Amino acid sequence: MKQETELGQQAGQNIMMTARNVSVFYGGKMAVNDVSIDISKDDVTAFIGPSGCGKSTFLRSFNRMNDTIPNARVEGRIELDGEDIYASGMDVVQLRARVGMVFQKPNPFPKSIYENVAYGPRIHGLAAGKTALDEIVQRSLRRAGLWEEVKDRLTDSGTALSGGQQQRLCIARAIAVDPEVILMDEPASALDPIATAKIEELIHELRGRYAIVIVTHNMQQAARVSQRTAFFHLGNLVEYGDTSQIFTNPRETRTKDYITGRYG
Amino acid sequence: MSDAVATRAPTDWKTGAMQQRIRRRYSAERRFRLLGLGAVMLSAGFLVFLLVTMLGNGIKGFTQTEVRLDIDFEKSALFIDPAALRGPSADAALAAADLEGTVRTAASSQYGAAGAGLLSESAWLRVREAVKEDPALLSRRATLWLPAASPIDIAAKGEGAPEAERIHAQLEGRNAVRTGFNWNFLTGSDATDPAAVGIWGAFKGSLLTMLVTLALAFPVGVLSAVYLEEYAPRNGWTDTIEVSINNLAAVPSIIFGLLGLAIFLNVMHLPRSAPLVGGLTLALMTMPVIVIAGRNAIKSVPPSIRDAALGVGASKIQVVFHHVLPLALPGILTGTIIGMARALGETAPLLMIGMRAFIASPPGGVTDPATALPVQIFLWSDEVSRGFVEKTSAAIIVLLVFLLAMNGLAIYLRNKFERRW
Known part of the structure; x- marks a missing residue:
């Protein structure tokens, strides 16, 4: 455990989120075991590991999406900008606006493209009027690299787009509320290689503006998009460090075995 | 190997x-x-x-045979002051006059001794209406078409007794009989004479009852479904409630009638035979159906939509009202219509709360005495007079058309709100 705390403190200067001794339980079953980690503001952080290692569960505890699962319980402390997000005074709605999320399967609302992006700003009262809202929608779609493809059909249903476009629409929806952190739970696993490349390119462009945490099965993807990588195995954080170091010179044999494809 | x-x-x-x-x-x-x-x-x-x-x-119930009758009001023994017919005293003046006798006399002189028997017992009411509408009639000889008696009516439709058939043929020879669409059936209310009955009173009673049922069962049912599906913790209490609701949906309707009688009439002293009480009772019966259909519809909304809304920071109530309910609406509407259709055809509980009374005028509001379509059908099917047979069938057609219209509306609404994801 001492070692893991050390691992967690290896992050760079601008720390956005910190997790300290976090464990997550589903009923009596422990899914994440005593993990401590720092998430840098300027980097893309990747969580890798074999299926069932707890990386998605751990990610979902960063914006308290685990609250929606009955019997799920989180122990330990997670901070956003020094604020404990599990404190009793924390407003979950506000937290989720500050820590946005993109899911594995593209899940646009069955509404128009415009409504999909405008929904968040509207419920949080971020736009003063129609023109301000239009601006937010356009800016978000531009940042998500979707504007040129959909600008002439904003009233079409979001579900009529292709899978890759839907996922970029979901990213546009997440950034429309101007979050500080974006959590991505295997955002490209349901997409073809071309759409995946576009999403990865988009992650590059968004880096620096938002702290990004991405869970991925695909080690090449982690190597391509992230600066920091955390390797999880059986609910434990095995190793956390610079992506280049993890992939070229892992300290732990388990990490090395996984990266070289010995299991996974 | x-x-x-x-x-x-x-x-x-x-x-x-x-x-x-x-x-x-x-x-x-x-x-x-x-x-x-x-x-x-x-x-x-x-x-x-x-x-x-x-x-x-x-x-055949929608048509009515009429017999021509010439009445010479000047020569009749009527004493009505034409001036009295123009004011509010018209009804009183007409009530005092022996119109019934006048009609009988005119019929006898025109068609012989049995002449009065050719006309429906309520024929003189038609004369009263005519005089009220045009008082000038009283000073001249008028030709009126009056509803025929049941045997003649049936004979005109080809199923009468030989005697009635013969009389009908004679009348036809004198050009004194015709069969036309029976508007009175669509605009009138219950009566003791089959020639004079109408369905409008029962139809309006059903309509008002359904409105009360919908206004009560829909919001309560949908809110219960939402609460049970989205908010209620999963524990023994929720399970008990779920089982109770499922059982409630299967309880025989007559028992709901007894419940309505005991609570709404005996304890709360609401007016007897009123659509209000009928609607409340049927709402008790319909609500479990809506709750079950609503829960299934809400359950079938994909969790990814909830995640998406929660992920951008929607509160629980925003998730429910902005996303879950609109997507579940087609299913909820289908369940509601099924429940309402069942309530519309329900007779037994309404008998218990007194909606089987003889009501000769359409209800003005939800607290007026009224009857409902299925009860009216039940009552008419019990009548002795031969003329009620076709009226019963005609009332069934009206009920079926009402049902079809409701189902059509449901299909329209469902297609309108249906969305894919």
């Missing part, structure tokens, strides 16, 4: 046993398809039989 594989002979698909197995499979397939088709045909046959008999009998 390869020995075992080599010694195993390849499957011969062409042997007689194999061919027989294939043939048996095909015939099983064919047999099942025929059975299914037979079941569909059987139900379709029953439906066609029902519709044909109903329409065959019912169509």
